Amino acid sequence: MVAREFFKSLGVSLWFMVLTFPLVAVRVNTIENTIQWRWANLAIVGVGAFVLSAVWRWALVRRETMLANAASGAGERSVRVWDSPVVTRTLGAALLVVFMGIPWLVSTYQTNILISFFLYVMLGIGLNIVVGVAGLLFLGYAAFYAIGAYAYALLNHYFGWGFWTVLPMGGVLAAVAGVLLAFPVLRLRGDYLAIVTLGFGEIVRLVLENWSDLTGGPSGISNIDRPGFFGQEMTVAGTNIYIYYIVFVAVLVTFVVAERLKDSRVGRALQALREDEIACEAMGIDRVGVKLMAFGLGTAWAGFAGVIFAAKTTFINPASFTFFESAIILSIVVLGGMGSNWGVILGAAFLVLLPEYMRAFSEYRMILFAAAMVLMMVFRPQGMIPARSKQYRIVDRELELSGE
Amino acid sequence: MESVLDVRSVSMNFGGLRALNDVTVVVRDGEIVSLIGPNGAGKTTFFNCVTSIYKPTEGEVYFTPRGSAPLRISGMKPNAVTALGMARTFQNIRLFQNMSVLENVMVARHCRTKAGIFGAVFRPGWVRREEAEIVEKSYALLKALGLHRWYNELAANLPYGQQRRLEIARALATEPRLLLLDEPAAGMNPQETAALKDLVLQIRDQFGLTILLIEHDMSMVMSISERIYVMEYGCLIAEGTPEAVSHDPRVIKAYLGEVEHA
Ligand SMILES: Nc1ncnc2c1ncn2[C@@H]1O[C@H](COP(=O)(O)OP(=O)(O)OP(=O)(O)O)[C@@H](O)[C@H]1O
Numbered sequence: 001m002v003a004r005e006f007f008k009s010l011g012v013s014l015w016f017m018v019l020t021f022p023l024v025a026v027r028v029n030t031i032e033n034t035i036q037w038r039w040a041n042l043a044i045v046g047v048g049a050f051v052l053s054a055v056w057r058w059a060l061v062r063r064e065t066m067l068a069n070a071a072s073g074a075g076e077r078s079v080r081v082w083d084s085p086v087v088t089r090t091l092g093a094a095l096l097v098v099f100m101g102i103p104w105l106v107s108t109y110q111t112n113i114l115i116s117f118f119l120y121v122m123l124g125i126g127l128n129i130v131v132g133v134a135g136l137l138f139l140g141y142a143a144f145y146a147i148g149a150y151a152y153a154l155l156n157h158y159f160g161w162g163f164w165t166v167l168p169m170g171g172v173l174a175a176v177a178g179v180l181l182a183f184p185v186l187r188l189r190g191d192y193l194a195i196v197t198l199g200f201g202e203i204v205r206l207v208l209e210n211w212s213d214l215t216g217g218p219s220g221i222s223n224i225d226r227p228g229f230f231g232q233e234m235t236v237a238g239t240n241i242y243i244y245y246i247v248f249v250a251v252l253v254t255f256v257v258a259e260r261l262k263d264s265r266v267g268r269a270l271q272a273l274r275e276d277e278i279a280c281e282a283m284g285i286d287r288v289g290v291k292l293m294a295f296g297l298g299t300a301w302a303g304f305a306g307v308i309f310a311a312k313t314t315f316i317n318p319a320s321f322t323f324f325e326s327a328i329i330l331s332i333v334v335l336g337g338m339g340s341n342w343g344v345i346l347g348a349a350f351l352v353l354l355p356e357y358m359r360a361f362s363e364y365r366m367i368l369f370a371a372a373m374v375l376m377m378v379f380r381p382q383g384m385i386p387a388r389s390k391q392y393r394i395v396d397r398e399l400e401l402s403g404e
Numbered sequence: 405m406e407s408v409l410d411v412r413s414v415s416m417n418f419g420g421l422r423a424l425n426d427v428t429v430v431v432r433d434g435e436i437v438s439l440i441g442p443n444g445a446g447k448t449t450f451f452n453c454v455t456s457i458y459k460p461t462e463g464e465v466y467f468t469p470r471g472s473a474p475l476r477i478s479g480m481k482p483n484a485v486t487a488l489g490m491a492r493t494f495q496n497i498r499l500f501q502n503m504s505v506l507e508n509v510m511v512a513r514h515c516r517t518k519a520g521i522f523g524a525v526f527r528p529g530w531v532r533r534e535e536a537e538i539v540e541k542s543y544a545l546l547k548a549l550g551l552h553r554w555y556n557e558l559a560a561n562l563p564y565g566q567q568r569r570l571e572i573a574r575a576l577a578t579e580p581r582l583l584l585l586d587e588p589a590a591g592m593n594p595q596e597t598a599a600l601k602d603l604v605l606q607i608r609d610q611f612g613l614t615i616l617l618i619e620h621d622m623s624m625v626m627s628i629s630e631r632i633y634v635m636e637y638g639c640l641i642a643e644g645t646p647e648a649v650s651h652d653p654r655v656i657k658a659y660l661g662e663v664e665h666a
C-alpha cells in the first residue's frame with residue numbers, strides 16, 4: 001500500500017521533471033551560444049512534485065478510510081461541537097460582544113471591511129435559503145442585490161426618500177422580483193435553473209448599464225444620502241459606526257429569521273422540496289407555492305443588503321453587481337456548508353475577510369481561491385460546517401426502559 | 405358498502421406506449437385490495453394516475469373523502485389529492501434522505517397544519533403548540549411502526565426494511581382514508597414480510613384505513629387481500645377473491661408465461 005503510493009508519487013514527480021525539463025533545466029545563452037544546464041531547478045521541481053503528490057495521495061487515502069469508517073458505523077452519527085446548543089450559544093454571545101465593541105476600537109478602514117463582511121454574510125444567508133435549504137441552484141443572485149441598491153439610489157435621487165423609508169421597500173421589491181422570476185422557471189431544476197438565473201442576473205445588469213436616462217448608465221448614481229439619525233448631523237467616522245450597527249443588527253435579524261424558518265413547517269417543506277419533488281408533492285405540499293416562497297424568502301435579504309450597500313458607499317454603478325459578485329456569494333454558501341448559517345459566516349470570513357488581511361498575496365488571490373475550492377470539493381464537499389437536521393429531544397420512558 | 409376509490413375506464417399513453425388500457429377498479433370502505441401482475445404491467449402507472457402524479461389520457465378517477473360525497477380527482481394537483489385523504493408509498497423508496505427520520509414524518513403533517521412564514525419567524529403561542537403537536541404525533545407514528553429508536557437519525561442511514569416502514573409512517577402522517585402501498589415487501593426477507601403483513605392489518609384497524617396494495621409476494625397477497633385485480637400489459641385480465649383469481653386460467657397463463665420468458 002505505502003510502497004504503491006510511493007511509486008505513484010515518484011512517477012508523478014518524474015513525469016513533471018520530463019514535462020518541465022525544457023523550461024526549467026535548459027537555458028540557451030544566445031550571446032555565447034552555449035547551453036546552461038540548471039540541474040538544481042530540475043531537482044526542485046522533482047522534489048516539489050513528489051511532496052505535493054504524496055500529500056495529495058495521503059489525504060485521499062485518509063478520506064477513504066474515514067468514509068469507510070463512517071459507513072461501517074452506519075447510523076451512529078458523530079457528535080460535533082457545533083451541534084451542542086451550549087457551544088453555539090456561548091460562541092454566539094462572545095461574537096455578539098466582540099462585534100458590538102469593535103467599531104470603537106479600530107479604524108474607519110477596518111470598520112468598512114467589517115461592514116462589507118456583514119453584507120456578504122447577509123447575502124450568503126439569503127442565498128442559502130434558496131440554494132442550501134430549498135436546493136435550487138441559483139446563479140444570478142447579485143441581480144437582487146442590485147435591485148435593492150438601485151431602489152434606494154433612484155428613490156433617493158429622484159424623490160429624496162430616506163434610507164429608513166426605502167429599506168423595507170428594497171426588501172419587498174427584491175422579493176417580488178424573485179417571485180416573478182420564479183414563475184417561468186418553476187419546472188426547471190439543477191443546471192437549467194442555474195443557466196436561466198444566470199441570464200436573469202445579466203439582464204438586470206445590462207438594463208442598469210444601458211438605461212442611462214434613468215440609472216445614469218455605467219457611471220452610476222452618486223451622492224446617495226447616508227442613513228439619517230433623527231435629523232442629527234454626524235461626522236464621516238460617526239456615520240460609519242452608525243452604518244456598522246445598522247448592518248450588524250440586519251445580520252442578526254437575517255440570521256435569526258433564517259434559523260427559525262429552517263426549523264418550521266415552512267422550512268421543512270423547503271427541505272422536502274430539495275430532497276424529492278415528487279415525494280414532496282405526494283406528501284401534500286404545494287410544490288409551486290413552496291418554490292415561489294423559497295425565491296421570495298431568499299431574494300428579500302439581497303434587497304435589504306442592497307439598500308444598506310447603497311447607503312454605505314453613497315455611490316453605486318452596475319460594476320458592483322456583476323456575475324463575479326453572484327459567484328462569490330455562491331462560493332460563500334458552498335464553502336461554508338449548504339444549508340448551514342454558521343457555515344455562511346465562516347465562509348464569508350474566508351472569502352471576504354481573509355483576502356483583505358492577506359493583501360500581500362493579492363496577486364495570487366484567484367489561484368488561492370481556486371485551489372481552496374478544488375480542495376474543498378475533493379475533501380469536504382459538504383462544506384466547512386455541514387448543515388445537519390435538527391436534533392429533537394423527546395422524553396420517552398419506555399424507550400429508556402428498553403435499554404437503548 | 406360505500407366505494408372509496410372509483411376508477412372508471414382509465415387509460416394512460418406514454419407517446420406510442422399504452423401503459424394502461426381501459427382500467428376500471430373499485431375499492432370499498434375498509435377493504436384490502438391487491439393489484440398484481442408481471443413486471444411492466446402498469447401497476448405503478450396506475451398508482452400514479454390515481455394520485456394525480458400523472459393525468460390519465462382517458463377516463464376518470466373518483467375518490468370519496470371521509471364524510472363527503474365522491475369527488476372527481478383526476479386532473480387535481482397531487483398535493484390536493486393527498487389533502488383529501490389519499491396517501492401512498494413508493495416502489496423505489498423516495499424518502500427525504502438528508503432529513504431525520506422524525507422530520508420525514510413531520511413533513512407529512514404539512515397538509516394538516518397551518519403555520520406560515522409569519523408563524524415561523526415570530527412563533528406565537530398557537531404555532532408553538534402546533535409544532536409540539538406535530539412532533540408528538542409524528543413520534544407516536546414512529547412508535548406504532550417500531551422506528552422510534554432511530555428518530556434523530558438521517559433517513560438515509562436506516563436499514564432497507566426500516567426505510568420501507570418509514571415510508572408507511574410518513575404516508576400515515578397525512579391522515580389518509582385510502583392508503584396505496586407500492587410493493588412494500590420488496591427486498592424484505594420472509595420474516596420481515598410476515599411482520600409487514602401483520603403491520604398492514606394492524607394499521608388498517610387502528611386508523612380505519614382502506615388499502616390498495618401492489619405486491620409480488622404471493623403469500624402475502626393471498627393471505628391479506630379481500631379482492632385481487634390482475635393486470636397484464638396495461639389491461640385488467642381478472643378480478644375476484646384470492647381463491648377465484650388463483651384458479652383463473654388467464655392469470656395462471658400470465659404468470660407461467662412470464663416464467664417461461666425468464
Ligand atoms: N414516465 C414514463 N414514461 C414512459 N414510459 C413509462 C413511464 N412510466 C412507466 N412507463 C412504462 O409503462 C409500463 C408500465 O410500467 P409500470 O412501472 O407501471 O409497471 P409495473 O407494473 O409497476 O412494473 P413493476 O412490477 O416492475 O414495478 C412499462 O413498460 C414502463 O416502461
Ligand SMILES: [Mg+2]
Nearest residue numbers: 447448449495
Ligand atoms: Mg411498479
